[in-house]
Amino acid sequence: MSRLELYSPEGLRVDGRRWNELRRFDCRINTHPQSADGSSYVEQGNTKVICMVSGPKEPSNKSQQNSSGAVIEFNVSIASFSTTNRKKRSKNEKRTIELNTTLERTFEQSIIRKLYPRTTISVNLHVLAQDGGLLAALTNASTLALIDAGISMYDYISGISAGLHDISPLLDLNTLEESGMSFLTIGVVGNSEKLSLLLLEDKIPLDNLEDLLAIAIAGSHRIRDLMDQEVRRHANLRASKLVK
Amino acid sequence: MILSPAERSYLYDSLAKDELIRPDARADYQFRPIEVKTSFLPSSNGSARVRLTDGSEIITSIKSKVVLAAEEKSLIECDIDIPGFRDDSNFVANLKYNMTSLLNKSFPFESLKLTSKYAFKLFIDCVVISYSSFPLTFISIACYLALKSTKLPKLISDVNDEETAEQPLFSDDWENAQYLGDLNDSKSFNPPLIIVIGVVGKNLLFDPSAEEEQVLENGIIISWYNNDISTPIHNLNFSVHSNMPNYKGLSQQMIMKSILMARKHCANIVKALDQAIEEQTDDGVIF
Amino acid sequence: MADDRKRLSTGLVVTSKVFVSSKNGGATKIVREHYLRDDIPCYSKCCNICQLDVKPNALGEIPEFVLSQEPNKLSNGHPHYVIIDTNIALHAIDLLESAECFYDVIITQTVLDEVKNVSFPIYSRLRALVKAQEKRFVIYHNEFNEQTYIVREKNESINDRNDRAIRKSVEWYNKHLNTNNSKTNVDIIFVTNDKDNYRKAKSDGLDARTLTEYIDSLPNAEDLHDMIPQNITSDEQDMPGETSYPEYYSTARILGGIKNGTLYQGILNISTYNFLEGSVSVPAFKKPLLILGSKNLNRAFNSDSVVVELLPKELWREPSSTIVEEENVGEEGNVDDENEGENQVSTKIISDKERQLLAQEAMRSTSSKELQQQEKRLQPTAKVVAIMRRSWRYYVGQISPSSVQDDSSNVARNCFVILMDKLLPRIRIKTRKARELLGKRIVVVVDSWSSNSKYPQGHFVRCLGDVESAEAETEALLLEHDVEYRPFSKSVLSCLPEDGDNWTVENNSNPEDPKFAKRVDLRDRLVCSIDPPNCVDIDDALHARKLPNGNYEVGVHIADVTHFVRANTALDAEAASRGTSVYLVEKRIDMLPMVLGTNLCSLKPYVDRFAFSVIWEVDEDANIVKVDFMKSIIKSRKAFAYEEAQIRIDDKTQNDELTQSMRILLNLSKKLKSKRVKAGALNLASPEVKVHMDNETSDPGEVEIKQLLETNSLVEEFMLFANISVARKIFDAYSQTAMLRRHAAPPATNFEELNNMLRARKKGMALSLESSKALADSLDRCMDEKDPYFNTLLRIMSTRCMMAAEYFPSGSYGYPEFWHYGLAVDIYTHFTSPIRRYCDVVVHRQLAGAIGYEQLDLSHRDKNKMEIIVKNINKRHRNAQFAGRASIEYYVGQVMKNNESKQEGYIIKCFNNGVVVLVPTFGVEGLIRLEHMGDASTSIFDEDKFELSFTDLKGNNRKLAVFDKVHVHVRSVKDDTSGKRKAQLVLV
Structure with a gap:
């Protein structure tokens, strides 16, 4: 029962942030050069996600082949130790399948699939720790890993969660906050205001939806900038090694 | 990756020689270099990551739970997760069985006891992010490192609750949590290890790589605990993806030889691991 | 990983808080992020820098700087701000709320969190003080300020760490305001009663004072002295060798015991007739456990939430058939000693296994029927081993004259206060004004009851006036029943329409307004109202007319309160908190400001008024053909009193349309009533009396028992009819959160004693509980030809065996549980009195949502919020009933004084x-x-x-x-x- 002041009248949240502040965002790409074609590691607050992309490659089932474009496969594996209380998860848990499908649908539009017909691109995500904003972190990690793998995309998809506390919108929620209010997760295409992903599982009054989306989109743009920064940093590093 | 017959024969010959030559120029008792990191998962009591240069990676986490000792069969539960394999597949089940019997046999369970009724139960979860050769050794190394860096909360309520039931109460300061090793009465706390040995002709190879595995005649696993050999000890067919076409029976001399080899070199392995833990920087960043 | 801070590009610093939670006996490692910042304002108007760097909150509001630029001065002339320690907030909350002292107070986040963990009600009061702004309280989030964040040192206890954090904040405020940052220098005074913190603060060079020292340094110190709570400072409090109560068990032992079934938790009920006997109802046992004697009661108060342990079988007793009252317990406690012999305290040490066996025996003895013959009334007894939650509140009482010492010195002395609530012990307070306060009603608060003190320790809050004076008695009554009676605050009154008493429908009919367009004009209907004489707050009005097809159109019109009381306004919050109007004999405490209750909402005759109407088409036998709900405008033709209406209906010479419609209503109401009675509605009488006040002297003159006329029944039937129809409609629209009212069937055990009495004394009479119809019929059959009043007496005694009806949100129970036993209907709510009941206000809003008139506010669609509302209105309803009865009792007592x-x-x-x-x-x-x-x-x-x-x-x-x-x-x-x-x- 949340007896905590999730958003105090003085404008501070339970971890000291204000309503429109992101948590610590840290990311790396190309973390597993040998075991995957593209890889990334994302930390949003205490949520830690590893992503490994392999592909485009030949599909294991001939039946899975699609001659018009690549088949994208997402595989999220949430470690049983990722939450405060250990919970053993089966591979076919509904929640996991739902995450997979959501991510597949999100990236289907952004990856230029027609460039890779009759191939499979499989994205494997490992969740090591969860503290709120899971889907957003998975989205961000996938974006980075796909970029690292050199798979053509139209733009970045940056994800963030935002919630409504009474009538105040709050950006980037941690677990405590997620359990105490309705929240949504969005995935924004690059610097535009177009959404590739919008997931809302509770109820939010329509009048407040606009404000909530506004701050969430702003937050996503900041995430996109941070991701872009890391990609360029890494690229420069690689490039510097080529040039003598 | 599949070897051609020529490659295979070449490899076999060089490994079967008296003065064996390994493709990566290792000695017969040498392990591949590993990179080690511990205590990076904030919500776990202990965690470790082991990475090899070929990209193999294993993450292990240890979480504790307070249980009524009478209701639990074992105070340690080990779980292994390899993406791409079902939990009930032979491969995973085999690994789990080996790790579980290793730990149940050779572990100071008294250090987990809290009061006469309650004790800590440890849940050891290994996630194999990727692997090339048979991962059992590295899984056990990861567990070793994780166990060594595990901290358990300190009990502050009464230890004697035989007559009146008391719910155990713990110090809320995490700094007061103690290492598993310190809870143990004996001076040193070294969790058990499993060493994976490949058999080629009269030679034994510690930690066979993926290519070497394909030409092995047999495989032995030996456990090491408290500065001596321990069980389980048995032979194993390492390769999962391809058959070991050279597969032959195992002579007892090879078993004895492997025991001697282990006695000679395992202490160093343990020392190296301990040193690796100490040399770490404490920044909690894993990449 | 002691202090791993990372600086982010946004300027924030993030660190982590790691701790172990021992909840439920586990040892969970909890890790949370903790962000530190440097833009937390000090909220002082004196400050020059903080105002430049303010950040707006999520709604765009800028924080208000509340701490005054010219704060109050101490007696030495220095302007000052106060920073308080946790113990001050916990023990001296009424001093903090008093208008005489404590202005410009800074509460650190550390203190606020500590208070919240210990006492949520006190935390709420602190937050209310901050919000009201009159006393200029601010919350300073020191835990998030980079400069005042403290990391716990190795082996430092959490209390020491928190104390250090508070001292650091005092230091920070001092430095921040008094080194050229501000317009004037302000003394920062740290008030704490914790000896350790006081000592360390002094050695850190801070201006630390105990509560007494601080009060003494104020200009009006004299008046405030008595209000200083007693338990924390003085050591000479404990009378040596007085008594020794057993110490309470530790938390770990309690949790362990509850888990393995050897300890039980429940609410303590002190018996009305025996002050030293209490009972605790525990689900595991069919009959409540008895707690006998003061040692076993172990300092528990009536309604405290306690943890009890069974006593060994030798000490099980029958419930007392003796009357013991607290007044007879002298100060030396003579009566105690007598009982002491009987109810020995068990000192044997027994193991958990033995306790469990004992528990099994106890369960058998309370449930089995055969055993009842043998060990007939042997009930298991128990002792209190811990108090989970105290029910302490403000208490009204009188100083016991025998406890006041005769000297006329000005020294504060101990004396006893006897409370009005006779189920509670006497309180020991220390005051200088004991002689002055004799013969007056005073308000006190309990501070503590330590194990070596025979009586609880408390302190004086304020004086209400002379005993037996009407004002003091009324106020005392209201306080004792937790009724809010202070005048409405400015923020509440500002929610009322600007026109005030000049408000008319005409000035507020805007055809452009979409909501107004949805109102139906029913001003052509012949509406009238029937109420008690001299009623000014008219909630309801009725009309009826014959339709061409032979059926009748009947309309019930209820005051449209929700048009004026909008959700989420201060007015709504105050009404929700009050929950109901309270009716005392001479006074009425309104739920809503008078201008609404007696004018704008009241369906007065001859003027247009907004209403919420339920219109039925019914046939000759009062069966519903169809029903419609609508917001409307009506014009009542006349406001009748019950007698007046009855006379008019009965007068055969009156045949105008209005009278005819009243007769239609009367006929239909009779049909409705007979239908209800057939279905099993109960008709229970309660000894309702009305006190006649002498108009001139306003002394109570005469007591009259209320008589019921046909017209009373008329109104009542249609109100019930409306409530039922509305209940169905809102449940249909909001199946999870509709506000409904239920009445559970009484369990057979409640009627056991009454049936035993009937069986023993009145041959052949028994009450059947199979259904409400069975009960109603069996009640009808219990007639004594020799004494017609016997039946009424039996009904009065039956009322006491009933369960209380309660409000609930529809999602809390399944449909069968909606049943209202007393009315014998499947679903019910309160819709017809929104002026005096908050439940009806909620129902109006829900009905407006159900008919599409306007969007229903979220708070009435959220199950959790509805649970909170419901809990409060149930409590207020109960308290209002008790207060009303107590008021009647008092005035009846006054009448009897004269006759x-x-x-x-x-x-x-x-x-x-x-x-x-x-x-x-x-x-x-x-x-x-x-x-x-x-x-x-x-x-x-x-x-x-x-x-x-x-x-x-x-x-x-x-x-x-x-x-x-x-x-x-x-x-x-x-x-x-x-x-x-x-x-x-x-x-x-």
Whole structure:
């Protein structure tokens, strides 16, 4: 029962942030050069996600082949130790399948699939720790890993969660906050205001939806900038090694 | 990756020689270099990551739970997760069985006891992010490192609750949590290890790589605990993806030889691991 | 990983907080992020820099700087701000709220969190103080400020760390304001009663003072001294060798015990007739566990949430058939000693296994029916081993004259306060003004009850006035029943329409307004209202007319309160908190400001008014053909009193349309009533009396029992009819959160004793509980030809066995549980009195949402929020009923003061040392002790026959039993010690 002041009248949240502040965002790409074609590691607050992309490659089932474009496969594996209380998860848990499908649908539009017909691109995500904003972190990690793998995309998809506390919108929620209010997760295409992903599982009054989306989109743009920064940093590093 | 017959024969010959030559120029008792990191998962009591240069990676986490000792069969539960394999597949089940019997046999369970009724139960979860050769050794190394860096909360309520039931109460300061090793009465706390040995002709190879595995005649696993050999000890067919076409029976001399080899070199392995833990920087960043 | 801070590009610093939670016996490692910042304002108007860097909150609001630029001065002339420690907030909250002291107070986040963990109500009061802004309280988030964040050192206890954090904040404020940052220098005073913190603060160079020292340094110190709570400073408090209560068990032991079933948690109920006997209802046992004697009660108050442990079987007892009252317990506690012998405290140490066996035996003895024959009334007894939650609140009482010392010195001395609530012990307070306060009603608060003190320790809050003065008694009553009676605040009044009393429908009919367009104009209907005489807040009005097709159109129109009381306004919050209007004999505490209740909302005659209408089409037999709900405009033609309406209907010469419609209503109401009775509606009587006040002197003149006319029934039937129709509609629209009212069927055990009494004393009579119809029929059958009043008496006694009806959100129960036992309907709510009940306000809003008139506010669609609302209105409803009854009791007592008389009475309870008699004329109950009736030594008490026989004062043999009619002299007598006025009955 949340007896905590999730958003105090003085404008501070339970971890000291204000309503429109992101948590610590840290990311790396190309973390597993040998075991995957593209890889990334994302930390949003205490949520830690590893992503490994392999592909485009030949599909294991001939039946899975699609001659018009690549088949994208997402595989999220949430470690049983990722939450405060250990919970053993089966591979076919509904929640996991739902995450997979959501991510597949999100990236289907952004990856230029027609460039890779009759191939499979499989994205494997490992969740090591969860503290709120899971889907957003998975989205961000996938974006980075796909970029690292050199798979053509139209733009970045940056994800963030935002919630409504009474009538105040709050950006980037941690677990405590997620359990105490309705929240949504969005995935924004690059610097535009177009959404590739919008997931809302509770109820939010329509009048407040606009404000909530506004701050969430702003937050996503900041995430996109941070991701872009890391990609360029890494690229420069690689490039510097080529040039003598 | 599949070897051609020529490659295979070449490899076999060089490994079967008296003065064996390994493709990566290792000695017969040498392990591949590993990179080690511990205590990076904030919500776990202990965690470790082991990475090899070929990209193999294993993450292990240890979480504790307070249980009524009478209701639990074992105070340690080990779980292994390899993406791409079902939990009930032979491969995973085999690994789990080996790790579980290793730990149940050779572990100071008294250090987990809290009061006469309650004790800590440890849940050891290994996630194999990727692997090339048979991962059992590295899984056990990861567990070793994780166990060594595990901290358990300190009990502050009464230890004697035989007559009146008391719910155990713990110090809320995490700094007061103690290492598993310190809870143990004996001076040193070294969790058990499993060493994976490949058999080629009269030679034994510690930690066979993926290519070497394909030409092995047999495989032995030996456990090491408290500065001596321990069980389980048995032979194993390492390769999962391809058959070991050279597969032959195992002579007892090879078993004895492997025991001697282990006695000679395992202490160093343990020392190296301990040193690796100490040399770490404490920044909690894993990449 | 001691202090791993990372600086982010946004300027924030993030660190982590790691701790171990021992909840549920586990040891969970909890890790949370903690962000540190440098833009937390100090909220002082003096400050030059903080105002430049303010960040707006999520709604765009900028924080207000509340701490005054010219704060109050100490007696040495220095302007000052105060920073308080946790113990001050916990123990001296009324001083903090008092208007005499404590302005410009800074509460650090550390203190706020500590208070919240210990006492959520006090935390709420602190937050209310901050919000009101009148006293200029601010919350300073020191845990998030980079400069004042403290990391716990190794082996430092959490309390020491928090103390350090608070001291650091004091230091910071001092530096921040007093080194050229501000317009004036302000003394920062740190008030703490914790000796350790005080010492360390002084050595850190801070201006630390204890509460007493701080109060002394104020200009108005004299007046405030008595309000300083006592338990924390003085050491000479504990009277050595007084008594020793057993210490409470540790938390770990309690949790372990509850988990393995050897300890039980429940609410303590002190018996009305025996002050030293309490009972705790525990789900595991069918009958409540008895707690006998002060040692076993172990300092628990009535309604405290306690943890109990079973006593060994040797100490199990029958429930007391003796009357013991607190007043008879002298200061030395004579009566205690007597009982002490009987109810020994068990000191044996027994193991958990033995406890569990004991528990099993106890369960068997409370449930099995065969055992009941053998160990007939043996009930398991228990002792209190811990208090989970205290029910302490403000208490009204009187200083006991015998406890006041005779000297006239000005030194604060201990004295006893006897409380009005006779189920509670006396409180020891320390005051200088004891002599002045004699004979006056005072408000006190309990601070603590340590194990070596015989009485709880408290302190004086304020004085209400002379005992028996109407104002003091009224205020005392309201306080005791937790009724908010202070005038409405400015923020509430600002929510009222600007026109005030000049508001008219005409000025507020805007055809452009979409909502107004949805209103139906019913001003052509012949609407009238029927209410008690001199009623000014008219909630409801009715009309009826015959339709061309032979059916009738009937309309119930209810004041459209929700048009004026909008959700999420201060007005709404205040109404929600009050929950209901409270009706005392001479006074009415309104839920809504008078301008609404008696004018704008009230359906006064001859003016247009907004209403919420339910229109039915019914046939000759009052069956519903269709029903419609709408917001409307009506014009009441006349406001009748019940008698007036009855006369008009009965007058055959009156045949105008209005009278005809009233007759239609009367006929239909009779049909509705007979339908209800057939379905099993209960008709229970309660001794409702009305006190007539003398118009001139406003002294109570006469007491009258309320008589029911046909017109009373008319209104009542249609109100029920409306409530039921509305209930169905809102449940249909909001199946999870509709506000409904239910009445659970009484369990058979409630009626056990009454049926036993009937079986013993009245052959052939029994009450059947199979259904409400069965009960109603069996009640009808219990007639005594010799005494027609007996049936009414039985109904009154049955009412007491009933369960209370309660409000609930529809998602909390399944449909079968919606049943209202008393009314015999499947679904019910309260819709018809929104002026005086908050439940009806919620129902109006939900109905408006259901018919599409306007969007229903979120708070009435959220199950959790509805649970909170419901809990409060149930509590307020109960309190209002008790307050009303207590007010009647008081005034009846005053009437009896002037008129001593001989009355008829009926015995409703029998003990071995007295009887309880009900006097129907006055509606009062009184206890008559055996020693006042006759020779106690000759008494024989037959429990099974509920009969007490003795030799009376005149030497005759008397036999008294339940249901007997007796004659008594009724006198009103005031007890000097407690100031209570009681009806004293003397058997003739």
